[in-house]
Amino acid sequence: MSPLPIESVLADLSSALQQRDEVVLEAPPGAGKTTRVPPALLDADWLGKQKIIMLEPRRLAARAAAEYMASMLGEAVGRTVGYRVRLESRISTHTRIEVVTEGILTRMVQDDPSLDGIGLLIFDEFHERSLDADLGLALALQGRALFREQPALKILIMSATLEGDRLAALLNDAPVIKSEGRLYPVAIRYGAAFIAPERLYHELPARMLATIKQALVDEPGSMLVFLPGQAEIRRLHELLRSALADQKNIILAPLYGDLDLQQQRRAIEPVAAGRRKIVLATDIAESSLTIEGVRIIIDSGLHRQAVFDHGVGMSRLHTRRISRASSIQRMGRAGRIEAGVCYRLWSEHQQAQLIPFTPPAIEQADLLPLALQLQRWGVDDPNELTWLDPPAAGHYSTAVQLLCSLGALESLNKGWKLTRHGEAMARLPLHPRLAHMLLMAQPLNVTGLACDIAALLSERDPLSS
Structure with missing residues (x-):
């Protein structure tokens, strides 16, 4: 198993958790924090025989992380490492690392505010600032303060792009552990200016298609394409099927939350030697997931976000530009196995104009x-x-x-x-x-x-x- 950048700070992380009950970990995309941190802490003296619970923002990421950690231990999922997501659970009496989606944590805390038997609660990819993650942290902190006795419940906040100092201040001046660098460099190639919203429907597929065809000529390896939503994925998928019909070595694989598990696995699995894969994804692929063989990123720079309209009492989907933090996350999906490249469908000048972080859901959600x-x-x-x-x-x-x-x-x-x-x-x-x-x-x-x-x-x- 090849070493990952996160491994250089694992000893410091365990030591910090020995001394403090709250720690913040900043690690860039590809550092290996999701799959290397929980197993590395499993035998820590301060944990004893208690469990580690790690929160993931999406079901696919929770399953994938648990399956990978279990394979590292040479075990089936549900033994030492398991997962719980909506409508599915793979745990046993032997399970000591549970990967759960955020709504599961809320119910766990509601049922047992002290989280008895849990020694470490990990919030992975906290920069996404989902409503459930913010709520889960707030409930866990108060539940610990009111109901938890020794041994203390320790809390670890992890992300690649995080307002670390601000979060550390919230958590009693928690220490911030930083893992620098990724495995391989990623070159950035900027394009023309962002498409105006009123022309998005007509122009985005054509621009994405042209960029993908150029990247196939210029660069080897598989490709991850970020699009704002399912409609754009379906349109581009049809265009690519027609444009690349004579290239039998290329596999097209959509990836979004509503796909069934088999189709999602197809998108993240490695391809056979001599073949290439183009994964068409929403921001589900922005963090936590490792898509084998990807060294090219094509980024539309857009995402779709639910925003609550207080006038009508309903949420509406808006297509918006991503934040600088999200652009870094997406770029970091390349460079995992060798030097990569990221094509951005906006100008370098516009990159500096992006908002630093995606606004938290608590500010705009229902x-x-x-x-x-x-x-x-x-x-x-x-x-x-x-x-x-x-x-x-x-x-x-x-x-x-x-x-x-x-x-x-x-x-x-x-x-x-x-x-x-x-x-x-x-x-x-x-x-x-x-x-x-x-x-x-x-x-x-x-x-x-x-x-x-x-x-x-x-x-x-x-x-x-």
Whole structure:
């Protein structure tokens, strides 16, 4: 097994966790933090026989990380290393490293605020700042403070692009461990200026196609192409099938969250000698995943983001430019096996104009799920918890009022408490609106129909999963 850059700081990391209960780890893409850190800490004296829980933002990344770590130990998944994601669990009584998706952690903390038997909680790729990650950290910190006795629950925050000093200050001036460098250099090739939003639909596929065809001529190896969403992936996939029909050595592989597991595995597995692969991906491939053989990145510079519209009470998808941090993450997908190259479909001047970090979801997402979980936790005022960025008071108040209209809350003195209906909603692994729909369907004897609707709205294509 070849050494990775992260290995040079593993001893320092273990020592820091021996002395402190909170540590921040900054490591660039490709350093190996996701798969090398948990096994390296498994035999630490301070951990004893307790478990390590590592949070991953996506199901595919959670499965892939667990499978890779298990293979490093020469074991099947579910022995020493396992995973828990929505609707799937591979753990046993022997499991000491659990890779879980973020919503799973929220339920774990709600069920046992002390997280008894867990010695280390790792937040991987924290720079993505999902709503569940921010909530999970806030609940874990308060649960530890109120209910945990010795041995202490230790918390490790990991990311390639992180506001490390700001986060360290939040965590009692936690030490920041930095792993420098990646395995191989990545050359950057800039293109023309960003496409104007009104021309995006017509111009993006043609520009991506031209760049991919040029890269196939200029560079060897497989390719990872970043696109904003599934619609763009499908359009470009059709264009490439036609344009590359005579090149039988090239495999086209879409990669996005709603694909079934077999198709997702096909995208990340290595190809046979003499063949090349073009992976067409959303930002699901931006972090945690290692796609074997990739040394070329084609980056549209765009991503699709759900933003809550408070005027209509619904989330809308917006196509936006990525942040500088995301551009670094994407570039870092190359250079894993040899020197790589990253084609950016924007100018070098525009790179300097990108916002430094992607705004956290807590600033622009629907806060209804967060409000329901905080009410279940017993908190009326979010400011009772520790946040890197607290939810805006007005937006949170709107979410609370909507919970009241759904019958999930009732007034108690100057605050609120969950009704029996609200308790049932909070225990369902669904958005509160969908949970409310399922519960209301029961007395009407239309539960089956409600389940079908909930599956369609939450999974988009449940029949293919």
